[in-house]
Amino acid sequence: MKRKLSLILSLIITVCFAFTGCGDAEKKEQAKKVKTGGVVTEAIGTSPSGVFLPTAFTFSYDASINNIVYDGLLSLDENMDIAPNLAESYEFSNDNKTLTFKLRNDVKWHDGEKFTADDVDFTFKFCSDEKYKGPYTMFVKNITGYEDYKTGKSTELKGVKKIDDYTIEITTDEVYGSALINFGFMMRIIPEHIWNKDTVEKVQNDTNLIRKPIGTGAFKLETFTPDQGVELVANEYYWKGKPNIDKYVFKLVSSETAESEILNKEVDIIGVGNLTKEDEETYKEQGYRIEDITNNAYHYVGLNLRKPQFSDKKTRQALAYALDRETIVKEVLKGKGEVAYNPYPSNFWAHPDGLNEYKFNPKKSIELFKEAGFEYKENDKKMYYNGNPFTFTYKYVGGDESKTKYALILQQNFKDIGIDVELKPMEFTALSNDVKNGDFDTYSMGIGNFYDGDLGPSYLSTLTPPNGYNYTGYNNPKVDELIKKASTMVTKEEREPVLKEIATILNDELPVIYSYHWKSTMAVSDRIKNFKNAQPIYSQYSNEWFVED
Missing domain, CATH: 3.10.105.10 (Dipeptide-binding Protein; Domain 3)
Structure with missing residues (x-):
C-alpha cells in the first residue's frame, strides 16, 4: 500500500466541494454524543516555513496554519455563500461603494485581549503601508485613498473609517464586486496590540513575532518545529466555544514512512494519490474512509x-x-x-x-x-x-x-x-x-x-x-x-x-x-467524527470535530 503522498494544499484559491449538512434534529442528537479531548494528526508532505502571519504568507502550509489561527470578518459556508464571522453583519451603501461591518463584541485574541474595530482598521492600514510587501495589496489597492496613503501623500487611509469600537466602514472609488469576498473572507485580521510595535518594514520581518502568532481562530499555535511540523491547541477564548479536540497536529510524513504511519494509526488525515480499489480496501481495513474533494x-x-x-x-x-x-x-x-x-x-x-x-x-x-x-x-x-x-x-x-x-x-x-x-x-x-x-x-x-x-x-x-x-x-x-x-x-x-x-x-x-x-483524495480516520468534507476548506470546521477511540 506504500504510496507517494498527494499533498492537500489548503490555500484559499483550491478546495471547493460541498456536502449537505445535517438537519436540526440530527444535529441535536449528535450534540448529545460529542466527546471532548483528544488529538487529531494530519500528515503533511512538506513542513511549513514558519511565516505565521496571514498578511505575509509565502508558502502553502503556512496558509493552512494561518487559516486556522486567524479569522476573517466573514466566512463562506458549505454552499459558498457569505456567512457571519468576526463581523455579525454587513451592509452596502445605496451606491454599493461603502461596505459597513458590524463586529461581534464577544471575541478575544488568543492572549485574552478584546477584538475591536481598531484591529480591523490597523490590518487594512498595515497592508496599505508603503513598506508592506504581501499578497493583500491586490485587495486593498481598491480602497479610496490607497495611492495617497501608500505614497505618503496622506497619513490617512480615507476609505477606512472606524465608526465606533464595533463598527467599521470600507469605501472604494468604484463599485468593487469582490469586496465581500476579499475584504471579508480573504483578508485575515491581525491584532494591533501585537503588530503595532514598530514600523511595518521591521515587524513584517520579525521572525520572533511571526513564529508566535496571536489570532482569534479556533486553535492557537503551541509549537513549531522546522522540518517536523506544527502543534495547535484549542483556543479557550474562541467565540464559538472551545473546540472539542485538545490538539490539531500537522506532522511531516515522508512517502517512505507513510505506510507505517497508517498501519500504526499515527496519523488521522493523510493526502493520498490516485488509489486503486485494492488500495481503498486496504485503507478501510485499517480504519480509514476515503474522502474526495473536487477542487474549484x-x-x-x-x-x-x-x-x-x-x-x-x-x-x-x-x-x-x-x-x-x-x-x-x-x-x-x-x-x-x-x-x-x-x-x-x-x-x-x-x-x-x-x-x-x-x-x-x-x-x-x-x-x-x-x-x-x-x-x-x-x-x-x-x-x-x-x-x-x-x-x-x-x-x-x-x-x-x-x-x-x-x-x-x-x-x-x-x-x-x-x-x-x-x-x-x-x-x-x-x-x-x-x-x-x-x-x-x-x-x-x-x-x-x-x-x-x-x-x-x-x-x-x-x-x-x-x-x-x-x-x-x-x-x-x-x-x-x-x-x-x-x-x-x-x-x-x-x-x-x-x-x-x-x-x-x-x-x-x-x-x-x-x-x-x-479531485484531491484524503484518507480520514474513522475515529474523527463530525468531519465535513466541505468547501471552501475542511479545516474551517475543525472546532466541531471530536474523536472516539
Missing part, C-alpha cells in the same frame, strides 16, 4: 494565441476534439476528476448548462482543421500548415509520473491526426518564466478559480503578464465587457448569469483547451 480549479493546455496557427477558434476546437480527455481522466487521474469544458467544475454555482463537451472525435478534428485552412494529406497521414508539416512544442512540468503520462497521451492523440508534438519537460520555475514571457507554442498548467467566480486575471485582455495570468494573450472585447460588468456586482445572484455567459463564450472560443477538474 482546472487543468488546461495553454495555446499561444499570438501565433497565427492558433489564432482561429476552429483550430483550437479541432485540437480539443483530438484530445482524449475521457481517457486522461480514467488513466491519469484514475477516475478522480471530471472532463473540463470551461473554467468552472460542474458543482460550482457559475457552471453553465448546455456546453459543448468536445467528446473525443479525431474525424471531426481533421474536418475542423481543414475548415481553418490546414491541409490533411491522406497518403502520408500528415497535417500541413502553410505548406509545411504542422508541428509544435508542448512544455510541461517534468519529474511527475502523471504529468508524463498526460503528455504521452496528448502526443499520441495529435500524432494520430498527423501532428508531431515535441515534448519538453521543464522545472516549474523555468516553465513559468517561459509562459510569462510568451516563449511557448503550448504548455500545460493547473489554476484555481476565485470563490466569487472572477475570471478577469486569466481572460481580461489587459491582464497579460506582468499584470495578470492571461498568458495566452486572449483578447475578446465582449468577454472584457462581461468581466467588467460582473466586477461591479456585489451578490452571487447578480453575477451568476453574467459569469455563465462568459463561461459559455470561453467554451466556444477555447482560449485554452480545458482538460479536467481534479
